[in-house]
Amino acid sequence: MMAEKLDKHILKNGMVLLGERMESVESVSFDFMLPAGAALLPEGVCGAANVTADWIFRGAGDKDNRQLGDALDGLGLHRSVAVGSSHLVIGSSLEAGNLSEALNLYADIILRAGLEDDQFEPARQLAIDDVLSLDDNPRQKVMLRLREQFYPKPLGRSTAGNIEELKNLTAEKARQITRDSFNLSQTIFSVAGKYDFEKTVKQMEKLFETDSKRAAGTIKPKPKPAEYTHIPHDGAQVHIGLMTGTVRVDDENYYNARIAISVLSGGMSARLFTEVREKRGLCYAVGARYHSLKEAAGVMCYAGTTPRKAQKTLDVIIAEFNRLKEAISEEEIKQAKAGLKSALILQSESSSSRAGSIGGDYYMLGRVRGLDEIKLKIEQTTVDSVLEFLRSKPFEDFTVVTIGPQQVKVK
Amino acid sequence: MMAEKLDKHILKNGMVLLGERMESVESVSFDFMLPAGAALLPEGVCGAANVTADWIFRGAGDKDNRQLGDALDGLGLHRSVAVGSSHLVIGSSLEAGNLSEALNLYADIILRAGLEDDQFEPARQLAIDDVLSLDDNPRQKVMLRLREQFYPKPLGRSTAGNIEELKNLTAEKARQITRDSFNLSQTIFSVAGKYDFEKTVKQMEKLFETDSKRAAGTIKPKPKPAEYTHIPHDGAQVHIGLMTGTVRVDDENYYNARIAISVLSGGMSARLFTEVREKRGLCYAVGARYHSLKEAAGVMCYAGTTPRKAQKTLDVIIAEFNRLKEAISEEEIKQAKAGLKSALILQSESSSSRAGSIGGDYYMLGRVRGLDEIKLKIEQTTVDSVLEFLRSKPFEDFTVVTIGPQQVKVK
Numbered sequence: 012m013m014a015e016k017l018d019k020h021i022l023k024n025g026m027v028l029l030g031e032r033m034e035s036v037e038s039v040s041f042d043f044m045l046p047a048g049a050a051l052l053p054e055g056v057c058g059a060a061n062v063t064a065d066w067i068f069r070g071a072g073d074k075d076n077r078q079l080g081d082a083l084d085g086l087g088l089h090r091s092v093a094v095g096s097s098h099l100v101i102g103s104s105l106e107a108g109n110l111s112e113a114l115n116l117y118a119d120i121i122l123r124a125g126l127e128d129d130q131f132e133p134a135r136q137l138a139i140d141d142v143l144s145l146d147d148n149p150r151q152k153v154m155l156r157l158r159e160q161f162y163p164k165p166l167g168r169s170t171a172g173n174i175e176e177l178k179n180l181t182a183e184k185a186r187q188i189t190r191d192s193f194n195l196s197q198t199i200f201s202v203a204g205k206y207d208f209e210k211t212v213k214q215m216e217k218l219f220e221t222d223s224k225r226a227a228g229t230i231k232p233k234p235k236p237a238e239y240t241h242i243p244h245d246g247a248q249v250h251i252g253l254m255t256g257t258v259r260v261d262d263e264n265y266y267n268a269r270i271a272i273s274v275l276s277g278g279m280s281a282r283l284f285t286e287v288r289e290k291r292g293l294c295y296a297v298g299a300r301y302h303s304l305k306e307a308a309g310v311m312c313y314a315g316t317t318p319r320k321a322q323k324t325l326d327v328i329i330a331e332f333n334r335l336k337e338a339i340s341e342e343e344i345k346q347a348k349a350g351l352k353s354a355l356i357l358q359s360e361s362s363s364s365r366a367g368s369i370g371g372d373y374y375m376l377g378r379v380r381g382l383d384e385i386k387l388k389i390e391q392t393t394v395d396s397v398l399e400f401l402r403s404k405p406f407e408d409f410t411v412v413t414i415g416p417q418q419v420k421v422k
Numbered sequence: 423m424m425a426e427k428l429d430k431h432i433l434k435n436g437m438v439l440l441g442e443r444m445e446s447v448e449s450v451s452f453d454f455m456l457p458a459g460a461a462l463l464p465e466g467v468c469g470a471a472n473v474t475a476d477w478i479f480r481g482a483g484d485k486d487n488r489q490l491g492d493a494l495d496g497l498g499l500h501r502s503v504a505v506g507s508s509h510l511v512i513g514s515s516l517e518a519g520n521l522s523e524a525l526n527l528y529a530d531i532i533l534r535a536g537l538e539d540d541q542f543e544p545a546r547q548l549a550i551d552d553v554l555s556l557d558d559n560p561r562q563k564v565m566l567r568l569r570e571q572f573y574p575k576p577l578g579r580s581t582a583g584n585i586e587e588l589k590n591l592t593a594e595k596a597r598q599i600t601r602d603s604f605n606l607s608q609t610i611f612s613v614a615g616k617y618d619f620e621k622t623v624k625q626m627e628k629l630f631e632t633d634s635k636r637a638a639g640t641i642k643p644k645p646k647p648a649e650y651t652h653i654p655h656d657g658a659q660v661h662i663g664l665m666t667g668t669v670r671v672d673d674e675n676y677y678n679a680r681i682a683i684s685v686l687s688g689g690m691s692a693r694l695f696t697e698v699r700e701k702r703g704l705c706y707a708v709g710a711r712y713h714s715l716k717e718a719a720g721v722m723c724y725a726g727t728t729p730r731k732a733q734k735t736l737d738v739i740i741a742e743f744n745r746l747k748e749a750i751s752e753e754e755i756k757q758a759k760a761g762l763k764s765a766l767i768l769q770s771e772s773s774s775s776r777a778g779s780i781g782g783d784y785y786m787l788g789r790v791r792g793l794d795e796i797k798l799k800i801e802q803t804t805v806d807s808v809l810e811f812l813r814s815k816p817f818e819d820f821t822v823v824t825i826g827p828q829q830v831k832v833k
Binding site (some may be wrong): 036037038076085088105133136140141144149150246247248280288292295296317353356357359360362 | 495498515520544659689692707753
């Protein structure tokens with residue numbers, strides 16, 4: 012593992028500053044996790060977070076749209092913007108020397124976005140077009156719908172948006188939502204790579220510290236049963252999304268769950284890949300991965316196949332999920348561990364990946380896990396611990412969504 | 423820039439070994455660039471490289487399909503496989519300590535793949551399914567067709583494959599193509615991250631060195647005029663691909679071309695983004711990037727829009743390409759430089775990106791450019807040098823491909 016050193020500071024208003032220094036890199040990456048994700052919005056404005064994500068970059072502080080774009084481009088920023096369930100995450104990777112200037116611009120964007128009427132319409136139109144474009148991207152569409160179907164409302168609310176609700180959204184309403192949702196008391200700032208934490212803290216205090224604290228918005232999820240949805244689509248493929256519940260990141264069985272999912276879908280000889288794709292040639296793509304919100308978590312599986320093979324593909328996938336608790340070999344556990352550990356090492360070498368991880372950990376767990384801790388927990392899993400976990404919390408009750416020319420039966 | 427040190431060794435058979443050591447990483451990435459890309463195949467077997475790419479991993483040396491998968495997974499490899507125009511590139515990122523074992527397995531895969539009859543059919547079927555799946559991915563489909571349309575034959579040959587030709591492919595023919603195309607004399611091996619070059623060279627000598635040298639396969643490209651192709655598709659979007667010729671990586675104007683393309687499409691305030699997307703709301707996605715083969719190069723542009731806005735989108739994009747040579751501001755050049763330089767720094771910190779870059783450089787240029795050299799060349803460009811380049815080699819004669827419910831007119 013790389014040497015790691017976690018920096019942490021909390022501003023008076025509750026905003027959390029986290030940092031992880033990385034030796035001998037010249038870059039730095041930062042993320043602002045703003046509590047403005049899709050699930051936190053009021054009813055009836057699904058997609059407003061996506062409008063916000065675009066609109067706040069169309070002029071801020073004393074800069075208009077063009078001037079702000081010029082200023083960001085002048086720093087050579089590689090921007091990232093992502094609307095999630097809980098957060099709108101805006102961040103950048105850049106040359107370390109430009110960090111301070113970038114933070115000044117981001118403070119303007121977060122605290123003093125212009126949100127002008129004339130910039131609202133194009134921002135909304137692009138959000139609508141993004142939703143429309145899903146029609147030509149059935150793979151992404153099936154997974155968005157799967158999340159909606161699987162998670163209790165409003166946790167799974169589409170992170171792309173709803174066309175009707177976007178059409179009804181006004182500039183006034185969107186402005187109010189944006190301002191309400193940017194609650195600094197619930198914001199996490201994370202930075203990784205080359206930076207001076209003391210200097211960064213001083214700058215962040217100037218930019219973001221206030222005396223006022225505000226509570227978090229609350230979500231009251233409504234439980235829902237597993238169900239099947241089919242979206243008719245006149246294409247040559249069937250896209251299958253399947254999800255089943257499992258433990259959250261804060262659960263003692265978290266690493267057992269991760270290993271179990273790797274046995275299903277970690278590498279070349281993982282079960283889904285060999286049974287569904289290699290041996291039977293049932294589909295051109297198949298994979299399962301862990302997906303977690305703070306409130307709930309699941310195993311998310313995708314398969315792309317032809318109408319003729321769709322039913323068999325689904326049957327074999329579900330059979331593999333069911334069969335997992337029966338037996339797992341030492342060899343499989345060894346491979347799953349090797350895969351997870353090497354993924355960890357590769358992620359530890361990317362400043363943007365680390366900035367995202369430490370912020371995510373803090374939100375999910377209230378603390379940041381060290382890489383050595385994660386490695387140790389992975390190593391501590393055994394065939395017995397994974398099987399015991401699977402028998403106590405089996406992968407069952409599958410939520411299934413398909414897009415394609417015909418339905419399947421979920422048996 | 424990071425400290426960099428290029429290692430280089432050439433085996434007696436001509437196989438090139440390149441390495442770039444990176445300080446304080448624990449990972450290593452390697453690529454084998456095998457001269458088995460789509461353009462180098464005989465006529466009538468388009469897609470055979472994709473079958474090869476799958477088939478060689480289905481058992482090699484003394485290991486069957488399952489044993490090989492287990493062995494690779496046991497090392498925690500993150501595999502990459504890519505069929506390009508000139509090369510089939512197979513590689514991995516992994517913990518540095520497992521490099522030697524991984525190279526032993528890759529030597530088996532490259533030199534002693536089983537290529538058994540019973541593993542051919544599933545490999546071919548997956549290649550066919552991959553081509554079929556493009557129907558549900560019009561964005562990728564339009565860009566593949568654009569390359570075919572733009573580059574002289576057979577350079578632009580589809581890197582996904584042709585269904586009819588794949589259906590006619592036999593195991594015997596595919597085996598012969600695989601064995602013929604894996605010419606070690608034209609193979610480039612690159613490694614980046616943490617490794618011991620002396621040790622690696624010794625191992626590679628044992629594994630790959632022979633006395634026999636073989637010449638490269640030759641390609642005789644047939645020039646073709648720019649043209650327009652429309653692929654009817656019953657969707658809600660129009661996907662536009664547009665390409666125009668420009669200088670290759672070995673041209674003295676290469677950096678002027680890269681800066682020019684960045685002015686069009688580098689950052690938030692780049693022209694295509696502001697003119698087409700931001701100001702006029704014409705499309706939800708637009709971008710242009712440099713694309714180069716050894717023999718020819720171009721600017722590759724994509725736009726996703728609605729049928730109603732498709733014509734206007736194309737017109738504005740072409741107008742922006744044409745207008746570029748008229749004037750560029752100092753500010754635009756400054757931003758383009760900042761963007762290219764920061765991309766360079768971020769890439770320099772990823773072992774897989776560096777392994778790919780040094781191998782690619784060697785193939786294109788016969789040498790590896792240092793990061794400082796690239797940085798200097800970027801800095802040396804000026805408004806005048808870029809404009810002079812654009813006036814002598816303007817972006818014109820556009821090859822256009824569209825997928826969607828209606829055609830456009832290329833004016």
